[in-house]
Amino acid sequence: MNEQHHLNVIENTNRKQRVAEDQLAFGKEFTDHMFVMDYSTEKGWHHPRITPYEPITLDPAAMIFHYGQTVFEGLKAYRTEDDRILLFRPEKNFQRMNRSSERLSIPLLDEKLVLTYLEELLRIEKEWVPKTAGYSLYIRPFIIATEPNLSLAPSNTYQFYIILSPVGSYYREGIHPVKIFVEEEFTRAVRGGTGMAKTAGNYSAAYIAQQRATDKGYSQVLWLDGVEKKYIEEVGSMNVFFKIGEEVVTPLLNGSILEGITRLSIIELLKDWNVPVVERRVSIEEIFQAHKEGIVEEVFGTGTAAVVSPVGELTWNDEQMIINNGHTGKLSKKLYETLTAIQTGKQQDPYGWTVEIKE
Template sequence: MTMNIDVTYTKSLKPKPIADNIAFGKHFSDHMAVIDYSEEKGWYDPRIVPYEPITLDPAAMIFHYGQTVFEGLKAYRTEDDRILLFRPEKNFRRLNLSSDRISIPTIDEEFALSCLKKLLEIEKDWIPTAEGNSLYIRPFIFSTEPNLSLAPSKTYQFMIILSPVGSYYKEGIQPVGIHVEDEYTRAVRGGTGTAKTAGNYAAAYKAQEKATQEGYSQVLWLDGVEKKYIEEVGSMNVFFKINGEVITPELSGSILEGITRMSIIEMLKDWGVPVIERRISLEELYDAYDKGQVEEAFGTGTAAVISPVGELNWDGRKMIINNKQIGELSQKLYDTLTGIQTGKVADPYDWTVEVK
């Protein structure tokens, strides 16, 4: 894809949010990137335009059949005023994998990244400077054809919007309580669990409501067939340090392949920490806990990077992990990864991309 990116600047700039009070996903920058798709033209008309509402026909297929995918990544401002992205090529690769799963045409990944860089150049003043703050980036694709036939859409739009966000941890990293969900299912092998698509997240709301009512922050999901094997925690991948070895559920066809997950595994291997991807049952975890072998547990994802788990409630059987304190390994992973992302720590893996 070698097209030029047209730019239309807004005539009215928005006020920026106050650095100490930036709620997640509530504020949006002045411009957005847009590319259209049709069967006849393919992807065409890339442009950066003022952020504004979009108009769709009531019969647009996105409203009826949920044909949409999205990604989430961040831009960071370093102490020496550089702008860094963290492994953005992996996000656009995963966007295409998600698209392929639900019959959306794939997009040129390098060109999509070029659009993002151009947008960030224009919106660089929206990247927060305060400690722990960043600019959340949301690329997404949705079907636009007005048609109620049960078939893939013939037209789509790709967009990127930007949202400044505050530090995920306002008072430092605090281990969270987790409700083990044994009724509802997030995804099954052969379904859409490996795709970052809207329906996966809406399907999780009911279980999250139940967890919240019981005083827990997140849900631990089990496999959808036997309700036996651990899969994800909330919308994050999950890791357990058991008797010196780090275990994370293998990518079995129902688990999203997280960019943070991938990075954590690579770092652990580089540090010489035993790490294995395999199935782990709740029974095995509880047995290890009963023997005093569960040392740490944590979720990983773009928003929090590392979210320590302090308690698991499995049908009344409570597992208190590391006295509800963040573990030494979890803290080291968080400090190193966030340090790389913000340019405070050397990047030996060549993961960061500077926007110039």
Template sequence: MNKQIDIQLSANRKEKPSFSSLKFGKTYTDHMFIMDYSRENGWHDPRIVPYQPITLDPAATIFHYGQTVFEGLKAYISENEEVFLFRPDENIKRLNRSSVRMCIPEVEEELALEALKKLVSIDRDWIPNQEGMSLYIRPFIISTEANLDVTPSQTYKFMIIMSPVGSFYKEGMSPVKIAVESEYVRAVRGGTGNAKTAGNYAGAMIVQEIANAEGYSQVLWLDGKENKYIEEVGSMNVFFKINGEVVTPGLSGSILEGITRKSVIELLQHWGVPVSERKISIEELYDAHQNGQLEEAFGSGTAAVISPIGELSWKNEKMVINDGKTGELTMKVYKALTGIQTGKEEDPFGWRVKVD
């Protein structure tokens, strides 16, 4: 395979929007990365080109059988104009784990990281330099073969697009209200819950719509077998501080292994804060609240980084957490992660990757 990345720069650069009025995922940079796959040639023809539409046959398998995976990460610009990525190697590794589950050929990690860095470097002037803003990066793979037979595609496209973004939630770091979902499920063990694939998100949209209509920002998912154990909050991993210990649901096969989740756990361990990955039921959480031991709760993910939870609604019962205020540990975690990401804080873990 030719590993040289061809670069075609845009002759017509877009007018950049006011960064202060950005909406999440609505604006895109000048360039994108594309690489093709075929059974005969493997992954080939890596290139950076002007951002543009792509053309697919109506029978392309992505439209019919949903063979796709994606990732999400961010680029940050520091006060002295240095550009950083946060643990991008972990995103590429997870992309490949998701690909294995969805019967998609894995990409070469070194090449994917090189392409990602080059693309960010070319469009670095799209990175907002305002507090809380960043450049969101979306690598993804889609199946492209025109074939209505239910078999894995023989051709694919790996692409990376980028979008300058502000806060994911309009509430910012203000605590959000969450509804516990007891009817629908997000995923089950043995399914695709631990892969980052489109169908997981499509199936969750109806529940999100219902929750929003009832005044909630997101839903708390329970397991698909017993409808009892906590799994994720919206599309984020979730943490609870109970009687001094931080608890997050263990990876059961239906929970996505978040890079931010992993970072939070490692950060808490570094601080000497008790943290455990285990099963935790909604009943246990309710009892902890009733006993005054549910001290803090927050979601973690690339888009929002950390999202404090101020209230949970379950079976017409409202669990107000920390008087509906952002907890001290929650804020400490948020400041530490964003400080490392933006270069404001020391990085003792080697998570921050500089882009030349």
């Protein structure tokens, strides 16, 4: 490893008082250390370091504040019953981060090298990985444009961070179906835009629709395509699947849909189980008609936070579609239990998806 890629570690001697695990909320608590690396056009990515977790100091003209040039990722570290620490397909997260960076004109990372830095950060912070079943250590890598410049052009300097947050179980009382409102006014993303990238603006632009849905008593919104307002794209910030008869259908990746790692894993599991699974365009009208015919058996969202989130009700044009009598379906439950068992080491991983953090 050359000098500019040598990892420096600055130990935090002022350790935090930890919150009891049963009191953990999502994304509120952070560990003692973080990872930082710099980029300049002259040096490329350089000066990787693990430092005490602390505020970031930036010039008010830093381009992240003005033009939103940023990307991020989300993954988790899990503690097994025999006290090992596992990551789930982390290489896929860094591959996706580079795809997001390419879309946002941010310089690409060395995916394998960055994964070794993450592993070292986790070795240092291993005591922060919760021991309670269903809990985990959330990992948030992100890149921000740091050049102080108001010119409308990509930044010449960046910083890459990884911060860690112990989090509670997404389902406090077990997996349960949610109510979803089909959004027809606002658009999450369009093909050719930034929908396939994990970038900040995609999420804040969704707040208004989410708030309206919440005010109406719904947990999430179902996003339709931005051109025809006809084809289903995502549910909240998750990918979405429909079990129609014997077949499972999920929207085709089209440039505006985020390519989820959980989505990919579920498609691969279904194929391995010989469950017919198809990626194609699927309209809300098709789902409505299939529901009238009584063949929509299950609907579920997929993502890092919830893994599998069953949908018990869809509302479109003031028409309510009750899915599986509002209960979690057998396939949704099996997928959730299988994936979480692999992630936490309770079940053998025949796919080579998990990465163990070794001393």
